[in-house]
Amino acid sequence: MVARSTFSYPMESTSSPASRRQFLKSGSIGAASLIAAPYVARGQGDASPVKVGLVGCGGRGSGAASQALNADKGAVLWSMGDAFDTQLKASLNRFEGGSKGKAGQVQVAEDRRFVGLDAFQKVIESGVDVVILATPPGFRPQHLRAAIEAGKHVFCEKPMAVDVPGVRSVMESAQMAKAKGTNLVSGFCWRYSTSRREAMDRVLGGDIGDVRSYYATYYTGPVKPMPPATARSEGISDVEWQVRNWYNFSYLGGDSLVEQAVHSVDKVSWAMGDQPPISAVANGGRTRDNNEGNIFDHFSVVYEYANGALGVLSSRQIPKCFNENADYIVGSNGRCVINGGRVALENERGKEMWRFRSSEDNDMYQEEHNTLFKAIRKGEVVNDGDWMATSTMLGILGRLAAYTGQRITWEQALQSTTDLAPDSLKMSDSFDPGSLPQPGVTKFA
């Protein structure tokens, strides 16, 4: 049996192999996460406006807002919030300049442009139906809770938190969304990719037998490098400096495993039926100067599952090295390989049994918003809360194991009380983000 946690997992009632397989097949989104719900977009008809508020107007937030406008001709970008005025203006200029969205869909009046760390609350209160959360993830649990409490539909970028108290909060918010019947769509985008869904449906349906191991690679160059200390302007507060360079501070970004490679962690979890592992053992460290930042630039994690399966993830963000973002899922009768355009199943002799026709793949980022707006229009509810929290927790478990150099169990990790990202942060604050962890020295807390 798989270890149980204090989280509630949808698989708990499915015990026979047949029912397990049934769940796993439908559990890859779609039917299992769609439940009938009241129409909550305030009685609008099919082409009536659905007002969208964007929190975090950077690269992904602007992209997600654009996809929201593409998804539904009645979607209107109604309000925007960002920590920094320049970021908000740059994003709005791109929308108003016509490169994103369609005529009439961008209606961000001046009094609906909010700047500062409290901008999220003002966006939520600006009369919107849908909130897009795309700030650094340290803020996500607080923003998600506020949006769900206010009864909004949410598109929530990954990861959903950077620490265990944050994951707990996300779980509660997801439950609250279920109770309210509002949509909660996750930015773990591979779950919305046609090719990956088809591959995972086959894997979970038993086409390569029982999953014995998963080797995922996330080898890239640096994602958002830390500027040199000399780039810090005089008089800028710690928090402002850190928020501007959020990726390099674990309290804001969660570190490279939780922030980036978590996409691969999510796929491991997907292939394992979104069941938590028993434990994780991990390596990690930093080989390149990170100035004031405190994140690792490589991780290697082994997740141990109750049935003996191993999920292995290796990530690196170092230039001039071998790059690859691939998945090798080994089953008792074959394997599934996902590597760029090749999404295929092979039998035990390595002969290809099935291959996804890449010309039939979709735009997964667009699909996330198509799903959200379709559900809103039809009065249905998509709630990705359980698995998106599990995948985030899995990333954090791997990071805890790497930071401490210890084998950490899932149950133990759930007891972590370290709250990296305080909700009370002010832009003018001084804040010590902590030094680079040292395996063998850093303690689990």
Ligand SMILES: NC(=O)c1ccc[n+]([C@@H]2O[C@H](COP(=O)([O-])OP(=O)(O)OC[C@H]3O[C@@H](n4cnc5c(N)ncnc54)[C@H](O)[C@@H]3O)[C@@H](O)[C@H]2O)c1
């Ligand atoms: N699903 C994907 O493939 C994908 C791709 C890229 C990014 N992302 C996720 O999207 C999030 C944002 O990433 P990005 O690349 O757009 O980063 P970014 O730095 O381009 O944008 C983040 C924005 O949030 C703003 N911000 C920071 N703190 C804020 C706060 N408290 N309130 C309001 N605004 C705040 C920043 O000023 C910035 O404009 C991250 O969680 C990242 O993991 C997901």
